[in-house]
Ligand SMILES: Cc1cc2nc3c(=O)[nH]c(=O)nc-3n(C[C@H](O)[C@H](O)[C@H](O)COP(=O)(O)O)c2cc1C
């Protein structure tokens with residue numbers, strides 16, 4: 020089938036949908052939507068529709084990024100703007116069906132926003148909401164809008180237009196276009212994509228490989244998964260463009276096995292591409308041929324590193340090797356290989372379709388375009404966002420994210436995962452771009468962004484990341500294998516109250532050695548969380564070491580739970596809930612926690628009714644409470 | 656560590672069926688080294704873990720030393736050399752979940768089940784695992800039992816999770 024035919028088919032399918040008298044209901048059934056209960060909502064929707072005998076088309080879509088609002092549905096009635104409903108439950112679903120789909124009342128009280136032409140009384144425009152207003156969707160352009168398992172949906176949204184343009188120009192012209200766009204790799208290091216392509220293009224040899232890095236190992240990051248689940252063709256089209264430009268005829272997608280839905284979506288997409296003549300021999304009736312294989316990772320963080328990834332594809336243990344030679348010179352099976360990240364590939368297909376100048380119009384001089392982030396942690400509106408480079412952290416955290424819940428104070432924002440750092444409030448007005456974050460000691464990385472509030476201990480965060488990198492170190496080079504172990508030991512001493520004078524300096528010294536001496540960037544960046552927390556939160560380290568105190572009241576060994584005698588009403592809820600049976604006291608007696616038995620699990624703190632709030636957590640300060648239960652109201 | 660020490664020996668009666676099952680899987684491949692990891696993934700998918708015998712069989716098929724297969728099976732966290740429990744409880748240890756108290760959930764489960772992460776109760780009822788991120792950070796902290804995702808977990812909720820599951824004998 021020629022591409023013209025496919026496009027005609029796609030457009031007529033779209034037209035039929037738009038002119039159909041049926042309403043359409045889009046429901047987000049990505050991993051996060053399902054976790055929030057979209058499956059039950061879908062069932063309720065189907066049964067309500069069947070009961071009421073009305074025709075509506077249900078379309079399952081990927082994640083639009085408003086994770087806090089999941090399960091999220093969008094209803095499009097003919098001739099009306101579409102209406103979004105957030106946090107839908109099966110009960111709400113049946114109300115929405117009877118009130119809006121049947122009776123025509125859009126229920127402004129339940130609606131989150133509208134999209135498309137026209138307005139509805141009392142409902143704001145979705146993209147005017149603070150959470151979306153400053154977002155620009157390029158990599159995620161179709162996520163949440165199209166059925167990811169239907170190639171025609173993608174084509175009808177301008178899909179494979181970029182490839183068509185690329186195939187009409189010279190390979191070098193494609194590379195020049197990518198160079199002019201200023202796109203930098205989104206997998207972490209931010210290397211200019213066009214320059215990397217040129218290296219691979221110029222490498223001698225006729226067999227070349229293209230790889231899509233979908234290993235996404237950073238804990239707390241899920242941008243690539245959401246993209247692959249929501250719009251796999253955007254990534255695959257990018258790979259085709261790269262393959263044409265570099266003269267590669269074979270490609271691999273290296274994806275973590277923990278992403279079953281994304282893998283399934285990719286398989287469906289590849290099959291549809293083949294059927295449409297977009298994969299295999301003579302793509303779009305040109306001389307260009309390309310084949311793609313999916314390789315599932317097997318659970319090793321280091322395999323996200325490009326040389327380790329290639330070793331893994333070849334069937335070896337995923338251990339990095341020194342560079343040079345770079346993959347562009349000698350990659351898979353010794354052949355020139357070009358590796359790019361999932362999001363990089365999705366940007367490529369957009370750039371070729373809409374032009375380098377359009378893309379370069381977003382962002383800053385040295386960091387062009389947009390970047391996706393998974394905004395999580397202590398934040399009102401966690402989600403997947405895409406913003407122009409150069410936006411400030413404050414805009415991201417307070418406008419898009421809605422600030423910190425429970426009126427707690429902002430403590431820091433962690434960017435770049437285990438390779439990044441923690442930035443304090445003084446950086447809130449810094450622009451988010453490669454240079455600014457690097458100067459501050461952190462990195463943009465792949466896009467994890469975790470907001471930390473006053474309850475988060477910064478020493479514990481450093482320990483957390485070190486524990487991760489130490490466990491994931493492949494063990495090949497000594498600075499990384501032993502350096503991270505020594506650093507972790509010191510950090511564990513500090514959080515458990517055994518820190519010693521000189522520990523901070525020793526950590527800094529070890530950090531420098533691990534950074535300089537490690538074979539790959541796993542070790543090379545592992546000290547970043549430690550160095551940034553020492554740089555910006557040194558007083559917290561000192562409180563742990565010298566006063567045996569955790570200011571955030573988070574480190575178990577340094578805190579104690581107490582019942583406040585003046586507040587305890589002797590209800591007994593805490594004593595019944597305590598898993599360690601460490602709480603003494605009968606009804607109407609002021610309860611007492613046996614400090615020797617207490618495991619500091621915090622259950623009592625959670626279950627004590629808020630009208631009493633009788634459990635206190637303290638660190639590094641003495642407390643005077645009765646040793647035995649006494650009647651409520653008696654003087655302690 | 657030798658193979659014998661980590662992989663339980665399979666009773667004779669079962670051996671033939673394991674060998675047959677693995678042979679069926681191998682028939683789908685060419686025997687190239689790049690297929691090694693996909694083959695092991697498939698074998699584990701079928702058998703639930705990688706018995707010693709299966710690893711030897713795969714090594715012979717691909718034409719690499721047994722030690723190479725063992726090296727791969729122990730390098731990648733996905734591969735298991737011992738059978739897993741009937742229920743797999745996975746606690747997210749991603750950053751989003753960590754800052755919302757995942758550590759407490761994990762220690763509670765360790766205490767309730769009497770096993771550490773990566774271990775299985777002696778009655779083969781539960782396996783406890785940790786995962787880097789489920790991508791459901793918005794509902795953190797997350798605990799997944801088999802394929803059911805439980806969001807916004809607390810220590811009491813986690814305790815109910817294992818109490819509610821009918822346990823043949825607490826290991
Ligand atoms: C320890 C380690 C883990 C990495 N993990 C990933 C990953 O999960 N995904 C990714 O795209 N890049 C990852 N990278 C970066 C890759 O090595 C490589 O730079 C990237 O895939 C290149 O693509 P890009 O230029 O499009 O960013 C990792 C690097 C290191 C050192």
Ligand code: FES
Pocket residue numbers: 238239240747748749750751752753787788789790791792793795796797
């Ligand atoms: S950090 Fe737990 S789901 Fe992402």
